[in-house]
Structures are given as structure tokens and as C-alpha cells.
Amino acid sequence: MTKDYYEILGVAKGTSPEEIKKAYRKKAHQYHPDKAGGNEAKFKELNEAYQVLGNAEKRKQYDQFGTTFDQQGGGFNWSDFGNAGFDPFRQGGFRSENIKFDFGDIGDIFGDIFGTGRSSRARSRRVTRGQDIEMELEINFREAVFGTEKTVELYKTVTCDKCEGTGAEPGSKIITCSTCQGSGQVDQIQRTILGQIRSRAICPDCQGEGKTYSKKCSRCRGTGVIKDTQRIKVNIPAGIDNGQTIRLSGEGEMGPKGGPAGDLFISIRVKLDPEFRRQGSNILSQIKINFAQAVLGAKIKANTLEGEGYLKIPAGTPSGKIFKLKGKGVPQLHSRSRGDQLVEVIVKIPERLSREQKKLIEKLAELE
Ligand SMILES: [Zn+2]
Ligand SMILES: [Zn+2]
Numbered sequence: 001m002t003k004d005y006y007e008i009l010g011v012a013k014g015t016s017p018e019e020i021k022k023a024y025r026k027k028a029h030q031y032h033p034d035k036a037g038g039n040e041a042k043f044k045e046l047n048e049a050y051q052v053l054g055n056a057e058k059r060k061q062y063d064q065f066g067t068t069f070d071q072q073g074g075g076f077n078w079s080d081f082g083n084a085g086f087d088p089f090r091q092g093g094f095r096s097e098n099i100k101f102d103f104g105d106i107g108d109i110f111g112d113i114f115g116t117g118r119s120s121r122a123r124s125r126r127v128t129r130g131q132d133i134e135m136e137l138e139i140n141f142r143e144a145v146f147g148t149e150k151t152v153e154l155y156k157t158v159t160c161d162k163c164e165g166t167g168a169e170p171g172s173k174i175i176t177c178s179t180c181q182g183s184g185q186v187d188q189i190q191r192t193i194l195g196q197i198r199s200r201a202i203c204p205d206c207q208g209e210g211k212t213y214s215k216k217c218s219r220c221r222g223t224g225v226i227k228d229t230q231r232i233k234v235n236i237p238a239g240i241d242n243g244q245t246i247r248l249s250g251e252g253e254m255g256p257k258g259g260p261a262g263d264l265f266i267s268i269r270v271k272l273d274p275e276f277r278r279q280g281s282n283i284l285s286q287i288k289i290n291f292a293q294a295v296l297g298a299k300i301k302a303n304t305l306e307g308e309g310y311l312k313i314p315a316g317t318p319s320g321k322i323f324k325l326k327g328k329g330v331p332q333l334h335s336r337s338r339g340d341q342l343v344e345v346i347v348k349i350p351e352r353l354s355r356e357q358k359k360l361i362e363k364l365a366e367l368e
Contacts, residue, residue, distance in 0.1 A: 281339025
């Protein structure tokens with residue numbers, strides 16, 4: 001049985017917020033556990049009551065439903081609906097936080113392709129990482145719930161297929177860099193008002209290696225990269241939500257001359273569904289029943305994301321009542337659990353009645 005918070009505070013149901021506050025303060029003094037004659041259990045109960053009745057929104061909901069929303073342990077959690085109350089077709093119900101999913105480090109695979117020689121060389125030279133790419137991908141509601149695989153096409157910097165990223169024309173010889181005479185470093189002279197400042201920098205032509213190729217690759221002009229269209233498969237996990245981002249390591253722009261690739265960030269946009277809405281891991285939907293079905297009870301068809309199901313409407317169901325279809329919601333990203341589908345029943349009131357219907361309703365009215 002639910003506790004009567006008004007009784008706990010010792011006030012009447014229509015009491016003003018000021019009176020409730022006053023009553024709470026008085027009783028809190030009386031029951032405070034630090035005081036002589038205090039009662040911890042009663043003090044806790046008092047606080048629980050005041051947290052609901054002292055809050056205009058919670059009090060309104062308590063008055064309407066006779067219970068607090070975070071109290072029905074394990075069952076239907078009203079607080080999921082937020083303070084605005086239940087409205088499955090409310091816009092903006094999507095969670096907006098960005099969660100990044102990492103689908104393994106594809107950069108590691110590239111490291112293997114280039115061989116281990118590259119990484120030891122890379123220490124002595126300046127390696128430029130390729131740029132990250134950000135894009136949006138629109139998927140439909142069901143795809144977001146159950147997961148899918150998509151192929152995206154990107155025009156981006158990729159490894160030159162002619163020189164395999166080395167920047168050397170196939171068959172060309174390795175020669176000493178003429179810019180730095182093989183030292184890998186060049187002197188830079190800056191003129192300032194205090195005179196000339198001499199500094200050393202990594203040779204821009206050989207990136208500090210001191211060696212270069214006798215002939216630059218004709219396709220990439222020695223950069224090791226070219227622009228090309230690539231198709232990339234993207235695994236979209238079940239339960240992904242609007243605004244969340246998938247990260248594919250190493251699928252961004254390729255770095256020049258063997259530099260590591262950037263990452264690809266795909267921001268997911270989920271299209272609205274005409275029938276279903278999502279709220280966290282729950283799916284919200286509505287079904288319409290007629291007056292007779294509401295009064296007498298009925299077994300009616302209710303659509304779920306996986307097809308038709310049946311919902312047993314008990315006799316005397318009011319409009320706005322919510323039924324739970326357990327496990328018919330959205331799978332959780334990092335666990336095996338799944339949310340529920342919450343079906344709101346709307347009772348249709350007939351706008352026009354036949355003569356016979358009218359007679360029957362009038363008869364009903366007489367009986368009441
Ligand atoms: Zn090339
Ligand atoms: Zn050089």
C-alpha cells in the first residue's frame with residue numbers, strides 16, 4: 001500500500017505550499033534523530049513525504065496517480081517520462097550526449113602492411129597524421145533499434161597505389177637528399193630587429209631522413225597519397241540513438257608519406273517513425289480503442305517493432321492508461337538487456353451516433 005504523505009505531514013489534501021512547509025519544519029524538529037524523543041524512522045518518512053509534497057510538480061503527479069514515480073521498484077518507472085508527463089509524441093525526446101564507439105584500431109592493420117621498418121624510421125622524421133573526417137549518416141528507426149550495416153562513400157586522401165605510400169616512382173634509386181646534403185637538417189635564418197637568428201630544422205624534402213628517391217612518384221608527385229573515392233562498411237550497433245557518434249580509427253584522411261591516417265567520426269541521425277517513439281531504452285506507442293472495448297475489456301492488436309502482438313485490455317480501462325510489453329523495447333548497447341514497449345491506450349469517444357447507438361447510450365445514462 002502506498003503511504004499517505006498528507007497524513008504523515010498531518011495536513012489536508014488542499015493545503016497551501018506554505019502550510020506544508022510549516023508543517024514539515026515543525027515535525028522535523030520534533031522527530032529529528034539528534035533530539036531527545038527523536039525518531040529516525042519517522043524523520044525519514046517525513047522527509048520522503050516532504051520531497052514529494054514540497055515540490056509542486058511531484059505533488060501534482062502524486063495527487064493524480066496516488067503514488068510517487070520513483071517508488072514502484074522494478075515495475076513501470078514513471079520518472080522515465082520526465083516532468084512533462086507521458087507524451088510519446090513529444091519532440092526532442094532523444095538523448096543528446098555524444099558517445100563514441102571504437103571499432104578497433106584499424107591503424108594497427110596499416111602498421112602491419114607498411115612493415116616494422118617504417119615505425120623505426122618514423123622516430124627520426126616528422127610524421128604527419130592525416131586529418132579526421134566527420135560526417136553524418138541518417139538511418140531509420142528500426143535500423144537504430146536492431147543495428148545494421150551501412151556502406152558510406154568518401155572522397156578522401158588515401159595511400160597512393162602506385163608507390164604504396166613511399167612517394168618514389170617504382171624502380172627509382174635511393175639517393176642522398178640534395179637539399180640537406182644528407183644531414184636531414186637545414187639551417188633556417190630569420191631576420192629580426194635584433195639581428196639574424198639561426199636555427200636548425202628538419203629538412204622539408206626528405207623529412208629528416210637525409211635520403212630521398214631519384215624520381216618522385218608520378219601519380220602522387222612524391223607525397224605518397226592521392227585523393228580517391230572509397231567505400232567503407234560501417235557496423236551500426238543495435239540500440240544506437242540519435243546524435244551518437246561512431247568512431248572508425250584510421251578511416252580518416254591518410255597522412256602524407258606514410259603518416260598515420262586520421263579517424264572517421266560518423267554522427268548518427270535517426271529518422272522519426274510515424275508509429276513509434278523512443279525514450280531511453282523504451283519504445284512508446286499508442287493504440288486507439290472504442291468506448292465499448294474500454295468498458296467491457298478486449299483483446300486487441302498492438303504493433304511492436306517485430307510485428308503484431310496482442311494486448312489484453314481489462315474491463316474499465318481509462319483513456320491514457322499505459323500497458324507494458326516487456327522486452328519489446330530497445331536493446332542496450334553494452335549489455336544483453338532490452339527495454340520495454342509502453343503502449344498508451346486512447347479511448348475514442350464517438351462524435352456521431354446512429355439512432356440505435358444513441359438510444360443505447362441514453363438507456364445507459366438512465367441507469368447511472
Ligand atoms: Zn605515389
Ligand atoms: Zn633532406
